[in-house]
Amino acid sequence: MNRTSPTVRSTIAGAPVDPVAAAVPASPLLEVSGVTLQYKTTDHLVTATYRVDFQVFKSDRYVLLGPSGCGKSTLLKAIGGYLEPVEGAIRLNGHEVTRPGPDRMMVFQEFDQLLPWKSVRENVLFALTTSGRAKGAEAAERTDHYINKVGLAKFAHSFPHTLSGGMKQRVAIARGMAMEPDVLLMDEPYAALDALTRRRMQDELLRLWDDTKFTVLFVTHSIEEAIRVGTRILLLSPHPGQVKAELNSIPPEQLGTAAQAELEARINDMLFVH
Amino acid sequence: MTMQSTMQSILVDRPEIVRDVSRSTVIADVEKPLSAWERLYRVPLLRKGLILLVLAVIWEVYGRWLDNPLLFPPFSAMLQAFTTDLGNGIIPARTLVSLQTLVIGYAMGILLAALLTTVAIGSQIGTDLLETMTSMLNPLPAIALLPLALIWFGLGSGSVIFVLVHSVLWAIALNTHAGFRSVSNTLRMVGRNYGLNGLGLVRHILIPAAFPSILTGLKVGWAFAWRTLIAAELVFGVSSGSGGLGWYIFENRNQLETANVFAGLFTVILIGLIVENGVFATIERRTIRRWGMQH
Structure with missing residues (x-):
């Protein structure tokens, strides 16, 4: 794939041709440039990330990896539009992100992200109709399609409180995917699941990706999960979060081989040594 | 070598067990119907009816004694006395x-509470306003406002409605606001991810998510309204020729018709029971129980 470097693009930006419209495949979908994020606690101003740069291209499975306190979740919230950077900019398709919107659907870690007063189907349908992503028959069709895809057709009319944690996360993923956002933002979605379910959910995510090749930005603190889920991995150092490296992950067929162990060791060294 | 021998001395050596769990060995009654008595006992209306019956028997025995x-x-x-006055209308x-007075006052209270909490959720100063007003006015007995209300609104139902609104408003506003604040950030x-904000967020997310608290507020408000209304009618008596239940109680006390006084109180209790177990219980069952927000 021809990935034009940002410096080259900025030279064409002066020309009358709109750089976004002109070079769709080459320009990044999401561009995070020099983003510093701060938030206030009761008596401190905390710098969560410091001048973070990275680019996400279409169909990337981009993983933000780092130990707790590296600001990866805060970074994802900023991309979601919930937090404004004090420095730098976040651009989606060339437009600066200023507020939350359905073009960046979040999947949270918490199981209470589904609306408890709506059934599985209503949860997905409501998201589509309220945000205006789809209406009427199209919305209903899309809802059923994605609920089917995550294997919850039998539970379409169940209320969230009757579902297991893994099933709730599946509904949240179905909801996110049904919105067909530009990028799906997943904030440690499997962290609260048991190990067996987590593994199954990771495989399922890859299978879903094989189907529709959606772009996903995935936050995790597990090196193994990052390698399994991601195509590209951004390593962040803690306090404040700074980019330490941006690595390519291994293809799925190399999972479980020496290549995985090698990459794991390499990431481990980068994150936790010195 | 020594290590292995000590391990062997601690651990009991035994063979592995692998069983074939077949269907035929499963016990016969995985599901068994409950006995008739157990099923009856699980009906809340019957249990509560039993309590009422026992109370009535105690009353009867004590009264006769x-x-x-x-x-x-x-x-x-x-x-x-109750059936006689029920029969003659x-x-x-x-x-x-x-x-009639109650419903008007209650509805106005709900409306004002909704307005106030919506303002409160929108801004910090709104929250401060609600909190200050509630802490100031909630402890104030509604009936204490009646003399003032009589000066302002005269001897009509206007005065009663004014004190009713006062008694309902703060209870509902306080509970609703607490409910809004306890809605999870997620x-x-x-x-907001759906693009909702302002009133849309209140209507589609906050109100349903805070519904358990809102319902509690509505229940407390309803009880407060009843109390205030009966008390106001007792103090204030008849308005424009037709009094309410409070007036009925007051009138019969003056004539020393104690059985009728009790019949009036009984009516108030009966309506309370019907509203609580009929209206509110149904709303609860169809909403927050069904959604798993309350058990």
């Missing part, structure tokens, strides 16, 4: 007057 119908008539005498007419973020 006391043998002083002027002070404490037995349950049967009260029931007789006095109690229904009085109840209607009371209920749910708010989900709502």
